[in-house]
Amino acid sequence: MSAATQLYLATVSVYICVNVIASWALDIQFGVTGVLNFSFIIFQAAGAYTAAILSLGPSSSSGGFQQYVGGWRLPFPVPIIGAMVVGAVLAGVVGLVSLRRLRSDYQAMVMLVVSVIATIIAESQTGLVNGVAGISLVANPMVSLIHATRQTQIWIFVLFCVFCMAVVGVVMYATVYSPFGRVLRAVRENDRAIEALGRNANRHRMQAFVIGGALAGLSGALLVEFIGAWAPNGWFYPETFVFFTAVIVGGRGSLTGVAVGAALVGVGVQQAVEYLPITLNPSVIASLEWIITGILTLVFLWTRPQGLLPERRRRFPAPLRPDAPELAERSAATKGDERG
Amino acid sequence: MEVLMSAIGFGIVTASILAVSSVGFTLQFSVTNVFNLSFGSVMTGTGFIAYALNTSGISIWASMAIGALCGGLISVALNWLIFGRFIRHGISRFGMVIVTIATGLICDNTIQAFVGPTFYAYNAQPGKAFDLAGMLLTGQELIIIVIAAVMMTATHFGLKSTRLGAAMRGLSVNASLARACGVPTRRVVAVAWFASGVMAGIGSVALFLDTSTFAATTGSQFLIMVIAAAVLGGVGSAEGAVVGALVVGLATEITAAYWNPELKDVVAFAVLILVLLVRPQGMFSQLSSERTAVG
Amino acid sequence: MADASPETGAETGAGAAPLLVVEDIAKSYGGVRAVDGVSLSVPRGSLTGLIGPNGAGKSSVLGMIAGAIRPDRGRILLEGEDIAGLRPYEVARRGVIRTFQAASVFPQMTALENLLLGVPPWDGERFVSSFVGRRAWHRREAAQLEQARSILESLQLSRHADSYAGELSGGQKRLVEIGRAIMARPRLLLLDEPMAGVARTLAAPIEDLIAKLRTTGMTVVLIEHELGLVERLCSPVIVLAQGKVLMQGAMDELRADPDVRRAYLVG
Numbered sequence: 070m071s072a073a074t075q076l077y078l079a080t081v082s083v084y085i086c087v088n089v090i091a092s093w094a095l096d097i098q099f100g101v102t103g104v105l106n107f108s109f110i111i112f113q114a115a116g117a118y119t120a121a122i123l124s125l126g127p128s129s130s131s132g133g134f135q136q137y138v139g140g141w142r143l144p145f146p147v148p149i150i151g152a153m154v155v156g157a158v159l160a161g162v163v164g165l166v167s168l169r170r171l172r173s174d175y176q177a178m179v180m181l182v183v184s185v186i187a188t189i190i191a192e193s194q195t196g197l198v199n200g201v202a203g204i205s206l207v208a209n210p211m212v213s214l215i216h217a218t219r220q221t222q223i224w225i226f227v228l229f230c231v232f233c234m235a236v237v238g239v240v241m242y243a244t245v246y247s248p249f250g251r252v253l254r255a256v257r258e259n260d261r262a263i264e265a266l267g268r269n270a271n272r273h274r275m276q277a278f279v280i281g282g283a284l285a286g287l288s289g290a291l292l293v294e295f296i297g298a299w300a301p302n303g304w305f306y307p308e309t310f311v312f313f314t315a316v317i318v319g320g321r322g323s324l325t326g327v328a329v330g331a332a333l334v335g336v337g338v339q340q341a342v343e344y345l346p347i348t349l350n351p352s353v354i355a356s357l358e359w360i361i362t363g364i365l366t367l368v369f370l371w372t373r374p375q376g377l378l379p380e381r382r383r384r385f386p387a388p389l390r391p392d393a394p395e396l397a398e399r400s401a402a403t404k405g406d407e408r409g
Numbered sequence: 410m411e412v413l414m415s416a417i418g419f420g421i422v423t424a425s426i427l428a429v430s431s432v433g434f435t436l437q438f439s440v441t442n443v444f445n446l447s448f449g450s451v452m453t454g455t456g457f458i459a460y461a462l463n464t465s466g467i468s469i470w471a472s473m474a475i476g477a478l479c480g481g482l483i484s485v486a487l488n489w490l491i492f493g494r495f496i497r498h499g500i501s502r503f504g505m506v507i508v509t510i511a512t513g514l515i516c517d518n519t520i521q522a523f524v525g526p527t528f529y530a531y532n533a534q535p536g537k538a539f540d541l542a543g544m545l546l547t548g549q550e551l552i553i554i555v556i557a558a559v560m561m562t563a564t565h566f567g568l569k570s571t572r573l574g575a576a577m578r579g580l581s582v583n584a585s586l587a588r589a590c591g592v593p594t595r596r597v598v599a600v601a602w603f604a605s606g607v608m609a610g611i612g613s614v615a616l617f618l619d620t621s622t623f624a625a626t627t628g629s630q631f632l633i634m635v636i637a638a639a640v641l642g643g644v645g646s647a648e649g650a651v652v653g654a655l656v657v658g659l660a661t662e663i664t665a666a667y668w669n670p671e672l673k674d675v676v677a678f679a680v681l682i683l684v685l686l687v688r689p690q691g692m693f694s695q696l697s698s699e700r701t702a703v704g
Numbered sequence: 705m706a707d708a709s710p711e712t713g714a715e716t717g718a719g720a721a722p723l724l725v726v727e728d729i730a731k732s733y734g735g736v737r738a739v740d741g742v743s744l745s746v747p748r749g750s751l752t753g754l755i756g757p758n759g760a761g762k763s764s765v766l767g768m769i770a771g772a773i774r775p776d777r778g779r780i781l782l783e784g785e786d787i788a789g790l791r792p793y794e795v796a797r798r799g800v801i802r803t804f805q806a807a808s809v810f811p812q813m814t815a816l817e818n819l820l821l822g823v824p825p826w827d828g829e830r831f832v833s834s835f836v837g838r839r840a841w842h843r844r845e846a847a848q849l850e851q852a853r854s855i856l857e858s859l860q861l862s863r864h865a866d867s868y869a870g871e872l873s874g875g876q877k878r879l880v881e882i883g884r885a886i887m888a889r890p891r892l893l894l895l896d897e898p899m900a901g902v903a904r905t906l907a908a909p910i911e912d913l914i915a916k917l918r919t920t921g922m923t924v925v926l927i928e929h930e931l932g933l934v935e936r937l938c939s940p941v942i943v944l945a946q947g948k949v950l951m952q953g954a955m956d957e958l959r960a961d962p963d964v965r966r967a968y969l970v971g
Contacts, residue, residue: 105503166682174444174506175644178636179685185633186678193671240835247834248826248841251813255821258810265770265808266888267796267825276831306633310510317507352526356518363515370504370511371495383817384866385849 072220079223081336083295086230087288088335089328090237092315094284099313100321100380101245102277103257105177107309108163108184109285114191114304115159116152116286117293118198121207123148124294135199135206145210149290156286157279164278168271184306192301203300207293230291237284241324244280246383253277254322307359311335314366320376329377338362411543416666417659418544424658425557426615430631431638431650432564433608437484439581439645440601441703443492444506447513448635451487451606452613453520453628455480459614460529469533469618470552477610484606485599487512493598496703513629521625528622531614553615560611564604564647577601581645584703598703634674637681643691652692656680721783723748723892723923724769729778729788730947731764738764739775740947746892746925751918753938754927757968760944762927763805766894769925770802771795782892797825799891805900807877811870815861815880818869819852820845822887848887855883860909875906882913893917893924899933911937931955943967 091113098106122139130140143151167179192201211222211229244250252273255263260270293299311334319330342358349357369376434448459476463469495508536548546554568574576597579587588594616631617623638657642649660680661673668676684692722745731739739761746752754762767773769780771792780788787795796802801822810818827833828841856862859879864872869880878898885893898910915937917924928934934941935955943950943958945967951958958964 105506166686173503177503177506178444178640182633182637182678182681186675189672189675243834244831248828248845249831249834251817251821252829254813255810258812259808261804262808262810263821264792265796265802266821266884267793269793307514310514313507353522356522359514359518363511366507366511367491370500370508371498374504380812382866382868383814385816388850388853
């Protein structure tokens with residue numbers, strides 16, 4: 070296998086892992102809890118920037134051509150953990166501002182504005198994260214950790230990403246299929262009713278928001294450590310929408326569904342357009358990706374709003390009752406059902 | 410003092426452009442209860458239609474008028490083809506927002522695919538500048554302010570004194586009651602979308618004139634400002650939108666003049682967020698969590 | 705503390721202190737006085753009826769007790785503690801559970817899950833519990849499931865245990881909603897027009913359910929338009945009109961009272 074093919078496969082793998090983690094992050098906020106987080110992309114961006122400035126050396130070194138805060142050259146995996154913390158904290162702040170007693174679409178507007186503010190600040194305050202030019206020269210942590218060929222280092226990083234995705238998958242599963250997850254879904258379904266049953270809906274939304282923020286931060290950290298650079302034009306506010314499409318197409322609230330959606334929409338659409346037999350100039354290709362994403366959303370919302378793999382119905386094993394033989398038979402059959 | 414006055418002058422121009430756009434956005438919302446995030450694309454589209462007309466020899470103001478008309482028709486078409494159908498299909502409120510975003514992305518990027526990433530400019534001379542009490546405004550800017558003022562007055566009287574206006578206000582307060590009283594919902598809704606598209610058209614040409622050069626992305630970037638002004642004033646309230654536009658317009662220009670031009674938008678948004686923290690529904694809100702979408 | 709024991713208190717308990725005392729609450733919307741100084745008391749273990757013509761303020765009073773509406777003035781004393789102005793979830797945590805006029809189930813969750821959520825907030829619902837101590841909450845959940853299944857069986861909805869609540873009929877949803885409220889073992893149950901949206905065929909099981917609740921010693925406040933139901937089940941009955949308490953007593957007394965009759969004709 071040629072080096073170029075290997076790099077291509079590695080890239081696709083990393084992008085799939087990162088997109089799945091990010092889509093799960095949005096899923097816990099939007100799919101499970103029903104928060105229309107239209108500022109989602111800034112949490113991934115915050116994670117990326119954090120991982121970058123924590124792993125890079127001081128900005129004055131390497132000729133000082135880029136300015137940024139931080140630069141403490143922290144070893145792996147501290148920048149990644151830092152990214153998750155920053156993602157969570159930022160989500161807490163944004164949540165405090167926007168998760169008020171507002172109707173859902175109104176809240177979404179506020180979050181949209183927050184996303185735009187974040188972009189403007191990042192672009193104009195060049196001392197922060199190097200403004201419009203963005204940060205570059207972010208090293209892949211495996212380069213300093215593993216002494217092997219560049220290709221091997223990349224594949225180890227890919228393995229690391231897959232490992233992260235698996236861990237996040239387990240965390241998501243435990244969270245969603247639990248009494249905590251049940252309350253989150255209830256908040257989505259009918260927040261007045263869940264409050265009338267003693268739960269504070271906004272506090273639960275905040276928790277889902279913060280968890281999602283941390284996971285989004287993780288996805289950003291992994292992405293920046295692979296690509297090596299991060300700039301504002303990669304996270305304008307419409308980028309949030311790609312993840313919404315992934316969640317809607319895949320199946321809101323369904324872990325496997327969202328993962329499939331993430332792979333299809335995040336990576337699949339982009340790859341499909343790249344390899345179209347028609348040659349188009351790059352900006353038209355970019356536009357085409359957006360058009361397809363938009364059309365996918367409309368089509369799914371119209372025909373199959375529950376997504377390709379809908380959220381599973383929770384079933385519970387029926388108890389065995391010794392005095393009811395038919396019930397015992399039926400419960401033996403239902404034990405084969407998925408444990409909700 | 411001169412700096413302040415000239416900043417106020419610019420602020421009034423920005424506010425005028427913003428006011429027309431925000432009133433269009435908010436009026437449609439008040440009738441249909443739909444947050445239309447494809448409004449920016451309608452602006453971009455009509456702005457380019459006006460460009461095509463203008464560069465083939467038609468005066469900029471006539472192009473604006475025809476563009477506005479097209480904007481109205483495009484909006485009605487979008488509602489007829491997409492939005493109205495989804496509403497009748499029973500989609501949830503946030504599903505509807507996503508629908509409008511998706512539509513906006515499709516329209517925006519289709520336009521972009523055709524016109525490319527380059528910047529364009531209208532064939533229109535700004536004219537000489539007039540000095541009005543320290544505010545330096547060109548003839549073009551003055552006309553924009555006048556057009557905005559006329560549109561605001563017309564909207565105000567239209568809503569207050571015509572039957573159509575009364576029907577719109579009725580639908581905005583209580584759609585099922587209005588329907589039960591015989592208000593022809595579909596027709597009134599179509600008019601609301603038409604009006605919103607017309608204002609988008611006027612706003613976009615005014616915007617493109619004000620920014621001298623424009624590209625396919627200018628409309629969607631401006632959309633955030635429109636939303637900010639509308640939300641600040643209380644979505645659904647036309648007066649609120651005007652007040653919101655004034656606040657945002659003046660805040661941005663005064664910030665640009667006295668502080669840092671790059672942060673002028675941030676200040677406007679910060680004001681928005683501060684207001685929302687204190688009064689989450691905006692200043693003159695008509696928001697109610699009970700309202701359903703009307704298509 | 706105003707302690708107006710109901711005239712028909714003899715039926716409801718050995719003259720014990722009332723569970724709920726409402727003192728002079730009021731609420732205005734714009735210029736409209738929806739509730740204009742209402743005081744009442746709910747005897748412990750009673751099934752108190754709250755009736756009145758449309759616009760009398762019954763739902764607003766219930767909303768204020770449940771915390772959904774903040775009263776402009778007045779006190780709401782639940783066994784001595786003033787709960788006026790508390791948020792709905794704070795009121796619910798004190799054992800006051802309400803139902804809504806439109807049966808408020810969780811549509812895309814099964815009937816069983818709906819009932820599971822009726823249990824008062826517990827430790828297993830915390831985020832950390834998803835990872836730590838799973839075996840413990842599995843056991844608790846199993847106990848809750850058993851309770852839920854038995855309630856579903858008593859409601860004759862066992863075959864819908866795994867059906868999405870949103871797909872049930874209006875009456876079935878109402879049964880699920882009340883069943884869910886029962887899971888909470890409330891001190892005070894507020895039923896807001898439980899018969900609204902319920903077809904005739906399911907009216908009897910719901911009425912039976914409400915009657916049975918009374919025998920368990922639960923205190924219930926019932927808003928209803930169907931006066932026959934109120935007459936069969938409730939004592940005492942409080943009449944509201946135009947935001948004020950008009951009268952309180954047994955149904956036949958109320959029927960005979962000229963003010964009450966006028967209120968219903970006019971209001």
